[in-house]
Amino acid sequence: MTSKTSSAVTFLPSRLQSMLRTQEGVLLVLLVVIVVALSLLSDRFLTVNNLLNQTRLLTETALLALPMTLIIISGGIDLSVGSMLAWSAVMLGFSWQLLGLPLPLAVLVCLLTGVVGGAINGLLIAYVRVPPLIATLATLAIYRGFSFGISQARSARGFPEEFAFWGQGQIGPFPTQFVILAALIVAAHLLLSRTGFGRWVYAIGNNELAARYSGIPVERVKFTLYTLSGLMAGLAAFIFTSRVTTTRADAATGLELDVIAAVVLGGTSIFGGSGSIIGTVLGLVIITLLRNGLLLTGVKGDATFMVIGIVLILAVLVNNLVRRR
Amino acid sequence: MAVPIIELREISKAFPGVQALDRVSFEVREGEVHALLGENGAGKSTLIKILTGAHQPDSGTILLRGQPITIPDTRQGLKLGIAAIYQELSLYPDLTVAENIFMGHQPSNRFGMVDWRQMQQRARALLHELDADDLDVTRPVRGLSVGNQQRVEIAKALSHDARILIMDEPTAALTQHDVERLFEIVRRLRARGVAIIYITHRLEEVFLLADRVTVLRDGRVVGTTLEVSQTNQAELVKMMVGRTLDTLFPKDPAIPGEVVLEVRNLSYGRTTRNVSFTLRRGEIVGLAGLVGAGRSELAQVLFGITPAQSGTILVEGKEVRIRNPREAMALGIAYVPEDRKLQGLLLPMSVRENTTLAVLRQLLRYGFVDHHAESRLTQEYVDRLQIRTPSLMQQVANLSGGNQQKVVLAKWLAAKPRVLILDEPTRGIDVGAKAEIHRLMNALAHQGMAILMISSELPEVMGMSDRILVMRQGSIVAELDRQSASQEAVIAAAMGASELHLV
Ligand SMILES: Nc1ncnc2c1ncn2[C@@H]1O[C@H](COP(=O)(O)OP(=O)(O)OP(=O)(O)O)[C@@H](O)[C@H]1O
Numbered sequence: 095m096t097s098k099t100s101s102a103v104t105f106l107p108s109r110l111q112s113m114l115r116t117q118e119g120v121l122l123v124l125l126v127v128i129v130v131a132l133s134l135l136s137d138r139f140l141t142v143n144n145l146l147n148q149t150r151l152l153t154e155t156a157l158l159a160l161p162m163t164l165i166i167i168s169g170g171i172d173l174s175v176g177s178m179l180a181w182s183a184v185m186l187g188f189s190w191q192l193l194g195l196p197l198p199l200a201v202l203v204c205l206l207t208g209v210v211g212g213a214i215n216g217l218l219i220a221y222v223r224v225p226p227l228i229a230t231l232a233t234l235a236i237y238r239g240f241s242f243g244i245s246q247a248r249s250a251r252g253f254p255e256e257f258a259f260w261g262q263g264q265i266g267p268f269p270t271q272f273v274i275l276a277a278l279i280v281a282a283h284l285l286l287s288r289t290g291f292g293r294w295v296y297a298i299g300n301n302e303l304a305a306r307y308s309g310i311p312v313e314r315v316k317f318t319l320y321t322l323s324g325l326m327a328g329l330a331a332f333i334f335t336s337r338v339t340t341t342r343a344d345a346a347t348g349l350e351l352d353v354i355a356a357v358v359l360g361g362t363s364i365f366g367g368s369g370s371i372i373g374t375v376l377g378l379v380i381i382t383l384l385r386n387g388l389l390l391t392g393v394k395g396d397a398t399f400m401v402i403g404i405v406l407i408l409a410v411l412v413n414n415l416v417r418r419r
Numbered sequence: 420m421a422v423p424i425i426e427l428r429e430i431s432k433a434f435p436g437v438q439a440l441d442r443v444s445f446e447v448r449e450g451e452v453h454a455l456l457g458e459n460g461a462g463k464s465t466l467i468k469i470l471t472g473a474h475q476p477d478s479g480t481i482l483l484r485g486q487p488i489t490i491p492d493t494r495q496g497l498k499l500g501i502a503a504i505y506q507e508l509s510l511y512p513d514l515t516v517a518e519n520i521f522m523g524h525q526p527s528n529r530f531g532m533v534d535w536r537q538m539q540q541r542a543r544a545l546l547h548e549l550d551a552d553d554l555d556v557t558r559p560v561r562g563l564s565v566g567n568q569q570r571v572e573i574a575k576a577l578s579h580d581a582r583i584l585i586m587d588e589p590t591a592a593l594t595q596h597d598v599e600r601l602f603e604i605v606r607r608l609r610a611r612g613v614a615i616i617y618i619t620h621r622l623e624e625v626f627l628l629a630d631r632v633t634v635l636r637d638g639r640v641v642g643t644t645l646e647v648s649q650t651n652q653a654e655l656v657k658m659m660v661g662r663t664l665d666t667l668f669p670k671d672p673a674i675p676g677e678v679v680l681e682v683r684n685l686s687y688g689r690t691t692r693n694v695s696f697t698l699r700r701g702e703i704v705g706l707a708g709l710v711g712a713g714r715s716e717l718a719q720v721l722f723g724i725t726p727a728q729s730g731t732i733l734v735e736g737k738e739v740r741i742r743n744p745r746e747a748m749a750l751g752i753a754y755v756p757e758d759r760k761l762q763g764l765l766l767p768m769s770v771r772e773n774t775t776l777a778v779l780r781q782l783l784r785y786g787f788v789d790h791h792a793e794s795r796l797t798q799e800y801v802d803r804l805q806i807r808t809p810s811l812m813q814q815v816a817n818l819s820g821g822n823q824q825k826v827v828l829a830k831w832l833a834a835k836p837r838v839l840i841l842d843e844p845t846r847g848i849d850v851g852a853k854a855e856i857h858r859l860m861n862a863l864a865h866q867g868m869a870i871l872m873i874s875s876e877l878p879e880v881m882g883m884s885d886r887i888l889v890m891r892q893g894s895i896v897a898e899l900d901r902q903s904a905s906q907e908a909v910i911a912a913a914m915g916a917s918e919l920h921l922v
């Protein structure tokens with residue numbers, strides 16, 4: 095079938111054309127442009143060392159962005175991830191230093207704290223039916239309050255040397271957390287795109303009522319999603335603590351914004367119903383590289399923020415154009 | 420003969436994988452009701468979207484009073500006096516009746532502010548022309564009956580001073596009474612010289628209302644436009660589906676088996692009151708009643724959407740509790756809901772994902788969806804229900820209205836229920852496919868399924884049911900069997916004897 099509508103990109107090969115119709119395709123092109131530009135501007139940018147090092151900084155945001163992608167697709171949002179991270183980290187330091195628990199147990203406490211925080215969100219949203227924005231805005235404040243209350247504004251430090259493995263060590267040539275992250279990205283991608291659970295997430299985001307009428311356990315799915323988000327916050331807290339070797343109550347303040355920006359830049363609709371893990375990963379990489387590259391080329395920190403904001407808006411605009419075609 | 424007010428010449432329109440319109444030509448005159456017929460997916464809605472400016476044709480010309488025009492968007496279409504009432508009503512539920520009527524062109528005062536007083540006056544005047552003075556223009560649209568919402572839509576069209584009014588299946592969701600009021604309005608507009616394009620799947624309406632009729636099949640005009648007085652129903656059916664249909668309601672009497680579902684004194688709020696009935700294997704039971712009598716509400720209680728507050732439900736003799744749709748499904752109950760957009764479909768998702776949604780658990784291997792099994796199952800139902808789609812991966816939003824309805828049916832048939840509750844199952848479905856669905860209902864009943872069918876189409880209820888339950892104000896007020904039931908008896912029961920004198 096031939097269509098008479100002409101488009102501006104007709105001179106491109108058709109494979110590239112159809113790729114450009116997806117958000118992932120647009121992001122990939124954007125990524126290439128950014129990498130080329132930054133490597134021209136700074137010779138320290140495009141080095142294996144620098145890039146691998148960046149994955150250390152990216153991991154904590156990425157761990158939170160994975161469940162956030164699912165949550166936003168389901169039509170929800172979780173603003174409390176940064177606070178959950180801080181609360182979990184503080185619990186790690188507290189139970190190890192003040193309660194004297196062995197370190198592995200303290201790590202377990204840290205993960206469990208995340209799970210509890212997430213489960214509370216899940217209960218409020220799925221069963222008490224508080225709108226996600228309000229529920230997690232409230233717990234954002236509450237969990238941050240717990241962090242300060244428990245830590246009494248003191249930071250735990252002096253962790254043993256082996257503990258640094260998770261946040262500073264290497265597995266082969268790769269940073270430890272990069273390996274963990276890679277595995278979780280694959281898992282999240284499969285969960286969302288291949289499993290029945292993933293299908294339910296999309297269904298709920300597209301039409302919650304129809305999902306309910308089709309026998310989908312809407313409450314259970316939502317509860318699981320927010321709990322998962324908590325678990326990932328716990329894991330991120332653990333890796334974060336190992337990386338910076340201290341637990342502070344004000345850790346990860348505002349991190350939720352980075353996380354949501356990456357997900358949305360990745361093409362996940364903020365209204366729910368569509369999105370992908372691949373998009374989120376691309377979004378994360380772009381934000382991280384942009385931040386690092388601009389820093390290396392000597393752009394001041396504040397300006398970096400602005401550039402990222404502009405990229406975010408541009409990406410969404412492009413996305414809208416792509417969809418209208 | 421006068422110049423037609425609007426004429427289409429050789430209009431074509433393609434969507435990816437579908438030639439929706441293929442060199443379609445036809446014309447409409449002032450003061451005529453021109454019926455447009457065709458199977459689901461024949462291209463009717465696409466044609467009118469081209470007329471209103473919602474879609475652009477790939478080729479062909481449109482002439483307004485003999486002058487070639489282009490209609491770049493619906494705003495321009497309205498300016499040219501072309502208005503449409505779509506298959507799906509599109510009002511803003513939280514705005515008032517008057518605000519909806521004047522959406523986008525509110526009367527304003529000297530200071531450029533909305534002139535509320537004038538807006539309400541003019542809204543009242545428009546509704547007065549439609550003989551709908553009973554409608555309060557200051558109340559929000561939410562909660563209005565479908566019939567009233569439609570009158571608001573018509574008033575909205577008239578507020579643009581439409582000379583060409585297009586109605587896409589306007590009676591699909593109306594009660595008998597509202598249908599008659601609508602006909603009255605259509606006749607009145609025709610007398611004022613408005614040209615009306617009227618799309619319907621109910622052939623009898625063509626003969627009641629239309630002057631001429633054009634039939635579309637696979638995006639092409641079949642034969643030529645006919646004078647309604649020179650044709651008959653059989654000929655139109657033949658033009659639409661390409662063959663003759665022998666019987667409209669191919670009903671074989673059931674051989675009812677044992678009781679599968681029994682409810683006693685079921686109640687929920689004010690909408691379901693002390694309902695008791697039984698349903699046997701192999702029978703089709705019609706649930707009749709006026710809109711608002713509580714038929715869909717009863718279905719929702721049975722399906723666990725609004726779980727019963729009191730009363731008992733027995734499935735195959737065992738008392739059960741149904742607290743959510745999952746529990747209902749586990750007991751073998753399926754419910755094809757009334758509103759496909761709201762309760763039935765995931766519009767942005769594919770035909771395949773929609774069809775398998777209710778049975779996804781059976782298609783999992785280690786938690787992963789088995790795409791081959793999924794496609795096989797979907798293909799089976801696409802074939803059985805003759806769902807017209809270029810591929811299984813097509814977004815449901817891009818299917819025609821009738822084909823969307825078939826996807827909802829497919830979803831629930833795939834669940835292979837013991838008890839199937841159908842809520843207006845053939846709404847918006849063409850004659851051929853309707854007969855097909857009725858045949859399917861018979862076959863399913865023969866295989867032992869128990870079917871509870873809610874329908875506002877009395878002929879369908881009369882034609883397909885072994886027994887008829889009539890509801891009024893949340894209660895079952897009559898039970899009639901196939902032999903003794905007459906349309907009059909059903910109507911009398913539905914309206915209540917006391918109100919009957921008034922009709
Ligand atoms: N936006 C779209 N994208 C792709 N295909 C479309 C789109 N709109 C319509 N179609 C296809 O064009 C064909 C004609 O659809 P149309 O809605 O005009 O049918 P119809 O005659 O109104 O049917 P019905 O009686 O079921 O409402 C169908 O095959 C439909 O799937």
Ligand SMILES: [Mg+2]
Pocket residue numbers: 463464465506587819820821
């Ligand atoms: Mg249509």
